[in-house]
Amino acid sequence: QKEVEQNSGPLSVPEGAIASLNCTYSDRGSQSFFWYRQYSGKSPELIMFIYSNGDKEDGRFTAQLNKASQYVSLLIRDSQPSDSATYLCAASMDSNYQLIWGAGTKLIIKP
Amino acid sequence: SQTIHQWPATLVQPVGSPLSLECTVEGTSNPNLYWYRQAAGRGLQLLFYSVGIGQISSEVPQNLSASRPQDRQFILSSKKLLLSDSGFYLCAWSTWDFGTPLHFGNGTRLTVT
Numbered sequence: 348q349k350e351v352e353q354n355s356g357p358l359s360v361p362e363g364a365i366a367s368l369n370c371t372y373s374d375r376g377s378q379s380f381f382w383y384r385q386y387s388g389k390s391p392e393l394i395m396f397i398y399s400n401g402d403k404e405d406g407r408f409t410a411q412l413n414k415a416s417q418y419v420s421l422l423i424r425d426s427q428p429s430d431s432a433t434y435l436c437a438a439s440m441d442s443n444y445q446l447i448w449g450a451g452t453k454l455i456i457k458p
Numbered sequence: 459s460q461t462i463h464q465w466p467a468t469l470v471q472p473v474g475s476p477l478s479l480e481c482t483v484e485g486t487s488n489p490n491l492y493w494y495r496q497a498a499g500r501g502l503q504l505l506f507y508s509v510g511i512g513q514i515s516s517e518v519p520q521n522l523s524a525s526r527p528q529d530r531q532f533i534l535s536s537k538k539l540l541l542s543d544s545g546f547y548l549c550a551w552s553t554w555d556f557g558t559p560l561h562f563g564n565g566t567r568l569t570v571t
Contacts, residue, residue, distance in 0.1 A: 444552070
């Protein structure tokens with residue numbers, strides 16, 4: 348069964364530090380990877396997507412992909428209390444319109 | 459720019475009553491459309507997806523159904539709600555090609571009493 352695994356947390360990080368969120372996936376055919384942020388009671392919001400091995404930076408966010416290790420991560424620099432949310436990792440399925448979703452990691456940024 | 463509208467935002471319905479949730483997308487043509495459900499504190503469960511008008515793929519056998527009467531309209535229905543149907547229902551769209559991100563509506567919080 349194709350899966351995306353995430354540590355459920357909560358992950359507690361002091362304000363201003365780097366938050367590191369990790370995700371592993373089982374489908375070697377996955378080509379696209381996505382990070383979503385979901386505040387409590389709200390819908391998921393796309394933060395970043397990455398298709399190629401290496402790093403992709405967007406403001407305070409950096410996504411990292413290692414296809415050989417089937418590993419995706421999201422780094423949040425200069426963490427703010429407003430970054431406190433659940434972060435969902437998703438991977439595309441080979442030749443399919445669906446995404447495989449992780450259960451999410453709850454991140455808490457402590458002032 | 460593309461926008462997705464989903465309504466209502468909250469809904470309280472008695473067991474055995476019908477359900478109709480509607481979702482529309484603006485600013486794009488021929489989108490892929492999705493219905494997800496999220497139980498409290500849980501991950502996303504794909505219920506249905508559609509790659510075109512009248513085409514529906516069902517992922518979870520249950521008492522829910524979906525329809526796509528127009529290119530940018532997606533409807534989730536039930537003839538008789540069960541208590542287990544309570545949850546957060548999310549409509550999403552993506553472009554037609556593989557491996558593109560999903561964009562979610564604001565969701566409908568359904569409570570079946």
